[in-house]
Amino acid sequence: MTRLLYYEDSSLREFEGTVQEVADRDGAIWVELDRTAFYPGGGGQPPDRGRLGDVPVTDVREEEGRLWHRIEGKLEARTPIRGALDWRRRFDHMQQHTGQHILSQAFIEVASAETRSFHLGEEEVSIDVAHPGPDPELLRRAEERANEIVWEDRPVRIHEVSRAEVGRFPLRKLPAVEGMVRVVEVEGFDWSACGGTHVSRSGQVGIITLLSTEKYKGGTRVAFVCGGRALRRQRERARLLRELALEFTAGEADLPKAVARLKEESLRMDRRLKTLLRSSRPRGASPSS
Numbered sequence: 507m508t509r510l511l512y513y514e515d516s517s518l519r520e521f522e523g524t525v526q527e528v529a530d531r532d533g534a535i536w537v538e539l540d541r542t543a544f545y546p547g548g549g550g551q552p553p554d555r556g557r558l559g560d561v562p563v564t565d566v567r568e569e570e571g572r573l574w575h576r577i578e579g580k581l582e583a584r585t586p587i588r589g590a591l592d593w594r595r596r597f598d599h600m601q602q603h604t605g606q607h608i609l610s611q612a613f614i615e616v617a618s619a620e621t622r623s624f625h626l627g628e629e630e631v632s633i634d635v636a637h638p639g640p641d642p643e644l645l646r647r648a649e650e651r652a653n654e655i656v657w658e659d660r661p662v663r664i665h666e667v668s669r670a671e672v673g674r675f676p677l678r679k680l681p682a683v684e685g686m687v688r689v690v691e692v693e694g695f696d697w698s699a700c701g702g703t704h705v706s707r708s709g710q711v712g713i714i715t716l717l718s719t720e721k722y723k724g725g726t727r728v729a730f731v732c733g734g735r736a737l738r739r740q741r742e743r744a745r746l747l748r749e750l751a752l753e754f755t756a757g758e759a760d761l762p763k764a765v766a767r768l769k770e771e772s773l774r775m776d777r778r779l780k781t782l783l784r785s786s787r788p789r790g791a792s793p794s795s
C-alpha cells in the first residue's frame with residue numbers, strides 16, 4: 507500500500523519517498539513508491555505530473571492501493587527519491603475542482619438543480635446540471651452566490667467518516683464507495699463525498715466565471731473557469747478587444763456600433779454593385795452569361 511500524502515496535506519509540493527518496484531508495461535516504465543504526493547486522478551480531476559529526482563512523471567495510476575508513476579527515464583528499486591509536483595498544474599486543478607463544489611451547491615440553492623457530472627479539461631471546465639434551460643438571470647444568480655462563498659473565504663475541511671456516520675452530513679450525492687468515506691466540506695455551505703484534492707480555503711478559488719451553456723441529455727452543460735484560468739481568459743479577451751478597438755479606431759464600448767456601421771456600409775455597397783452590374787449588362791444577354 508502506498509501512503510497517500512496528498513490526502514494528509516494537499517498543499518505538499520515536494521516529498522521524500524522510496525522506490526518500491528519498477529515495472530515495464532506496454533513499453534512504458536512505471537514505478538511504485540512507498541509514499542507519494544502525486545494524485546492519480548479520479549472524480550473528474552486529472553492525474554498530477556512532475557518529477558522523481560530528475561526524471562519526468564507523465565502519468566499516475568492507482569491499483570488496489572498501490573500508486574504507480576509513469577516515468578520518462580530510469581529509476582532503481584529500493585532507492586530513496588525526492589518527488590516534486592508540477593505545482594502550477596496541481597494548484598490549477600484544485601482551484602477548478604473546489605470551484606466546482608461551490609458552483610454545484612449554488613445551482614442547488616438557486617434552482618434545485620443537481621450536478622450529474624463534472625469535467626476538468628485542459629482549457630475548460632464544465633458541470634452537467636439537471637435543469638432543462640436556465641435563463642440568464644438564473645445563471646447570474648448562481649454565479650453571484652458561488653462568488654459570495656469564494657469571497658467569504660470559508661475553510662474547506664475534510665472529514666474521514668464510516669459509511670454509517672455519513673448520514674450526519676447533508677451530502678449532495680450519496681457515495682458509491684464501501685468503507686471509509688471522505689467528506690469535503692466548504693464550511694456551512696457544501697458537503698460532498700469526494701476523493702480529489704482541494705484548496706484549504708474557498709478564497710483560494712479566486713473567482714468563478716460562467717462561460718457558456720448548451721443543452722445536454724435533457725439537462726444543461728455549464729462551462730466555467732476559476733482562479734488563474736479566469737484571469738488568463740480575461741487577459742485574452744481584453745487583448746482581443748484592444749486589437750478590435752484599434753482596428754476600428756473606436757473606444758471598446760463603441761465597438762458594437764462600429765461593427766453595425768460596417769455591416770450597413772457593406773450592405774449598401776453590395777446593393778450598389780448589383781445595380782451597377784445590372785446597368786452594365788448588354789441588352790438581351792441572359793443573366794447567366
Ligand SMILES: [Zn+2]
Nearest residue numbers: 603690700702
Ligand atoms: Zn472534490
